[in-house]
Amino acid sequence: xxxxxxxxxxxxxxxxxxxxxxxxxxxxxxxxxxxxxxxxxxxxxxxxxxxxxxxxxxxxxxxxxxxxxxxxxxxxxxxxxxxxxxxxxxxxxxxxxxxxxxxxxxxxxxx
Amino acid sequence: xxxxxxxxxxxxxxxxxxxxxxxxxxxxxxxxxxxxxxxxxxxxxxxxxxxxxxxxxxxxxxxxxxxxxxxxxxxxxxxxxxxxxxxxxxxxxxxxxxxxxxxxxxxxxxxxxxxxxxxxxxxxxxxxxxxxxxxxxxxxxxxxxxxxxxxxxxxxxxxxxxxxxxxxxxxxxxxxxxxxxxxxxxxxxxxxxxxx
Numbered sequence: 001x002x003x004x005x006x007x008x009x010x011x012x013x014x015x016x017x018x019x020x021x022x023x024x025x026x027x028x029x030x031x032x033x034x035x036x037x038x039x040x041x042x043x044x045x046x047x048x049x050x051x052x053x054x055x056x057x058x059x060x061x062x063x064x065x066x067x068x069x070x071x072x073x074x075x076x077x078x079x080x081x082x083x084x085x086x087x088x089x090x091x092x093x094x095x096x097x098x099x100x101x102x103x104x105x106x107x108x109x110x111x
Numbered sequence: 112x113x114x115x116x117x118x119x120x121x122x123x124x125x126x127x128x129x130x131x132x133x134x135x136x137x138x139x140x141x142x143x144x145x146x147x148x149x150x151x152x153x154x155x156x157x158x159x160x161x162x163x164x165x166x167x168x169x170x171x172x173x174x175x176x177x178x179x180x181x182x183x184x185x186x187x188x189x190x191x192x193x194x195x196x197x198x199x200x201x202x203x204x205x206x207x208x209x210x211x212x213x214x215x216x217x218x219x220x221x222x223x224x225x226x227x228x229x230x231x232x233x234x235x236x237x238x239x240x241x242x243x244x245x246x247x248x249x250x251x252x253x254x255x256x257x258x259x260x261x262x263x264x265x266x267x268x269x270x271x272x273x274x275x276x277x278x279x280x281x282x283x284x285x286x287x288x289x290x291x292x293x294x295x296x297x298x299x300x301x302x303x304x305x306x307x
Contacts, residue, residue, distance in 0.1 A: 005197075006190075006198065008191065022176065025302055026176050045302070046301075053291050053295050057190045070136050071140070081148060082154075
């Protein structure tokens, strides 16, 4: 069994980048960007950090094709796992999802 | 005969990788689905909610940031433990795996302080949808940290007898894969709950 050749210098370099990006994530949040931009920045940094961990600590770099097949199938279904409920919800957005209870006390209109 | 020479025979002829590695990746795939359902739930509940508190106003960002540092550091000590298992340095391996376990406990301790502060203010999952999703996601993640501590502790204990076992280095690698996954989940949970 061939083990991934450990590269301690590389691990420590990745470690430094992960720590720095954590600080960046927190600092950026203090700037209070508009919501969409804030989500995009936060998601981008988190995805990059997760990519670093997966690539170097989990040794996906240089991994066998079978593992990538497993991850490919997972990724395919995860997309639907996110998209289906969100699309479903956006299609019923004209309905009131959280009916305020105060609504019932309002007088009826237009008779 | 060295243990790696023994291990040559353990490679599966069909898949080309050890069964244990395929197994742990399939398990992690199921874990991705599990946590994704919770993230989807979070997105939908948040979009649909008439009001949603800003994470940094109701949660303790400095503590959570400290915990992010702790978990990232523990990922590094885990991969260093794996490196020392590969290069057959038992003392250094013990040190790094022990550190990983200790950092797992530090994470849980800080999390307990956070939870405790909430409970003191009589805040529970039933307080609001925000706290329901906060306690569910961080609670499930916390259970995974506990699981990782148990797995790593068992391996540290087994290392005394099984250090030269042909499957031992692989087991450290698989435990590491799981531990790094738990780290990745937190990398997403931290900004999602505390910073947005």
